[in-house]
Amino acid sequence: MDPATEETSDMAKSENLGLFLRIRPLLQSGVRGDRNPRFRRKSAFEPWFQKMCLRVKTSRSVTLSPPLALERGRTKTEVYDGFSQVFSPDSSQEEVYEKMMRPLVEDFLRGKSGMLAAFGPSGSGKTHTIFGCNSQSGMVPLALQQIFKETSDSTRSLFISIFEIRCEGGKEERVFDLSPNGVDLTMHRSTLKGLHEALLRRATSPTNANSQSSRSQCVINLRIVDDKSNGEVNDQANDGVLIIVDLAGAEREKGTGNQGVRLLESNFINKTSMVFCLCLRSLLEHQKNPMKPLEKHFQDSLLTKYLRDYMEGKKRMALILTVKAGGEDYHNTSCLLKQATPYMEIKFNNEPSKRRLSPSFVLKGYKEKLEVAEHEIQHLRESNLELEKELKDHKSQIEVQRLDDDQVAQEIQRLRESNLELETELKYLKSLIEVERLADDQVAEETQRLKESNLEPEKEVKDLKSLIDVQISGDDQWDDSVVEDLPNKNAISPSNEDNDRLARRRKGKKWSSLEEDTLRAGVEQYGVGRWKLILTSNRDIFGERTQVDLKDKWRNLTRQHTHH
DNA sequence: TTAGGGATAATT
DNA sequence: AATTATCCCTAA
Known part of the structure; x- marks a missing residue:
């Protein structure tokens, strides 16, 4: 937003x-000129599909409710919030x-x-x-239009390439260059033609249409260079x-008639898309908890290899999810939202080279986190008080407005939860820091004192920060190895098992009805x-749950059933 | 990998 | 305080 102010600082x-x-x-209003006539006929014959399972709530959120057929008593509509923007059906x-x-x-x-990726x-x-x-240009034509308009008088050239990655059956992926010449096309504003040809071929050729394109990835790459330097520099200097x-x-x-075929790893229709999602998920986890390694899923498919920088969070990316809102689409839509929504927390930084993290670098990261946590705790405390007061007021009044009370109470509960979350994170960070081996006597002593005292979180944060400062200052030539090895529980020094266990326990996550x-x-x-099998066949739904989790959940479900 | 027993957090 | 839901550990 403000390119002037952001500059050098590492994690700026x-x-x-x-x-x-x-x-x-x-x-489909006839204007769309859709390629699949069966669709139109189907929906005409089966009007109940008109019931929408997905509705726009605000410009940033939607509500998803299961169609009646899927309800099993405990149905509630889910809200997905935090989108950069939701585009309604008539956008x-x-x-x-x-x-x-x-x-x-x-x-x-x-x-x-x-980068922009469309997913759905x-x-x-x-x-x-x-x-x-023809009648409604999409993002690519519109973008080109703007680009040509704004570069017409400059000395820059635009390079464009368009290619498709297909993977049919279980075979190798193959790349097809869709541009007429097979190489990068040099384009100035008048030579838009080449792209049009490629587009036309893809969109209207019946042989190349649905069956294949739904299983292939189309990539368009635009590059803009200054004419001063020579054009063909391979790197994106x-x-x-x-x-x-x-x-x-x-x-x-x-679909409806399922066949228990051996699916690869999950039920994705396509491996590349799955790998793409794995990359993002790993990236997100890595960012949430730097001790988790960034897994190299990207090397599992051509597309993600090509997009490696993006998959590793080095360059900015946007994702547009496209969904259908019919009742029949509930399942797909739910899966998609559940899976993709967390991605909005992924961050991209412009810092290109982050070599090996020295412990002090990691600690500095923690320090920043602590500062943020400190703020948030403060803030939450205030809101808590505020709300509690409000609740009190409400209660002292007549009890006509019970509903409102409940809402306030819920809000307070929610805030309490996030408050708790932050405090456990503090605990976690604290344990991590302890793990870093505080060889220094003075520091160890300090830790001991902290551990035993019953400080308010605010004070604790403060003390932790100074603790970190001590460590950072006396720490110039650590080598790496700590960072990469730590995710393995066994690599952690057994110094303080109790504290460690507490910190490591996952936060309980309620099972959704899906x-x-x-x-x-x-x-x-x-x-x-067959927990392992069930899990891997549905990894996109179960997210980070483990086989054991499935087993335990099943134990619960059935125990309740028999107890009845 | 799975089944069971236990611990811990969440709810009632 | 009692019951449940989740998560964790470990023997087999």
């Missing part, structure tokens, strides 16, 4: 992954462009790289959004790069006790 400015959501209209291409694409393009013109089930409008059709990716379908493989249903279905399909 980071921005979150932009997560957009676009809901496809239920009915126009221009609107999407303005709010999502234009900032990317403008940064691109200023030499800042970025096939038929949800990914391609329509990215490429558009100073040039901005803008990559637009049309990811393969993100639906789960089994997860429960999936578990039931899994047991039905594979049998009781």
Whole structure:
């Protein structure tokens, strides 16, 4: 936002992954010129599909409610919030462009790289959004339009390449260059033609249409360079790069007539998309907890290899989810939202080289976290007080407004929870710091004192900070190895097992009804006790749960059932 | 990997 | 205080 102020400092400015959501209209108005006529017929014959499971709540949130058929008593609508922008079914291409694409393009013109990936089930409008059709240009044509307009008088050239990665069956992925010449096209503003040809071929050729394109990834790469320097520098020296990716379908493989085929690792229709998601998830976890290594999922597919910098959080990325909102789409949509929503917490920093983290570097990171935590605790305390007071007031009045009371109480509960969360994080950080081996006598003593005293969190934070300072100052030539090895529990020194255990316990996560249903279905399909199989077949739904978690949950579900 | 027993956090 | 839901540990 403010390029002038952000400069050198290492972890200076980071921005979150932009997560957009676009809901496809239920009915194809004939204008769309859709390629699948069966769709139209189907929805005409089966009007109950009109019931929408997904609705826009605000410009940044949606509500998802299961269709009646799936309800099993305990149904509540879920809210997904925090999107950069939600585009309703009647949003126009221009609107999407303005709010999502234009900032990317403008940064691109200023030499800042970025990427946009479209993700969603096939038929949800990914391609329509990215490429558009004759009457409604998509993001790519609109972006080019803007780019050509703004570079017409400059001395810069634009390079564009477009290619497709297909992986058919279980075979190797293959790359198909869709540009007429097979190499990068040099384009000035008048030579837009080449792209049009590529576009046309992809969008309208019936042989190349649905079946294949839903399983292939289309990548468009724009590069802008100054004409002064020679054009063909392989590296992205100073040039901005803008990559637009049309990811393969993100639906789960089994339709209505499921066949328990050996699925690869999860039910993704396509390996590349799965790897893409694995990368993002790993990145997110790594950022939440730096002790977790950033796994190298990217090397598992061509696309993610190509996008490595983005997969590792080094360059900025935006994601647009396209979904269908019909009742029949509930499952796919739910899976997609559940999976992709957390990604909005991913951050990108511009710092390109982060070699090996010295402990003091890591500690500095913790210190910053502590500071933030300190603030938030303070803030939460205040809101807590405020709300509690408010609640009291309410209660002292007549009890007509019970509902309001409940809402306030809920809010307080929520705040309490996040407050708790922060405090446990403090505890966690504290234990990590202890693990760093405080060889210094003085420091060890200090730690001991801290451990035994019953300080208020605020004070504790303060003391921890000074503690860190002591460590950082007396620490110049540590080598790495600590960081990479730590995620392994066994590598932690057994100094303080009790404290360590406390800190490591995962925060309990309630089972969603989707997860429960999936578990039931899994047991039905594979049998009781095949937890590993059930888990890996549904990893996109179960997220970070373990086999044991599934087993325990099943124990619960059935125990309750028999107890009845 | 799984089944069970236990610990711990969340709810009632 | 008692009951549940989750998470953790470990023998087999």
